[in-house]
Amino acid sequence: GESVGLHLPTLSVQEGDNSIINCAYSNSASDYFIWYKQESGKGPQFIIDIRSNMDKRQGQRVTVLLNKTVKHLSLQIAATQPGDSAVYFCAESNRDDKIIFGKGTRLHILP
């Protein structure tokens, strides 16, 4: 529920603007990265993924950028809509089969 979002960094974006959510990952051996969206009271939902042999991948209104040099991942959402309001998590995966999540960012849409 709502308590999940307490103490999370918040990004406030005007409706219609582009949103950029950033994530630093920890393991240089990670080779698969995923972005999830979590709405209040629900489990996380898959948005987009990228493998380490790529540096950019586009979906519908979303783009993921991967910078392996500085271990940084970003999610860009074009023309942000009220329905994009949620908590966004990045996750990383490596050969030990563990999928590890970042702490999350709350996206708040301003009317």
Added chain:
Amino acid sequence: NAGVTQTPKFQVLKTGQSMTLQCAQDMNHEYMSWYRQDPGMGLRLIHYSVGAGITDQGEVPNGYNVSRSTTEDFPLRLLSAAPSQTSVYFCASSPTGRNSPLHFGNGTRLTVT
């Protein structure tokens, strides 16, 4: 397809009680995992399984047991509940685990008093 089904949705336990959180998936996924979610902490991996008969520890396994006797089911057991285990628990599955996105259930909210 129902996807990933978690039961119960809510549970209140007293310290020292035991219980099992149930998780079932009908997608024939090999990989299943359990996470707990606390405010400001994101999702932390408790245990995971790459297939029936195989389980392994995640980031925060202490106080929890799992088993994977079938592909479909991956129950999480709390043998002696503690207030520190108050959290929202999510079960997830994927076809292959490390190279495919997770499908999540809707969670179990557990309170230990």
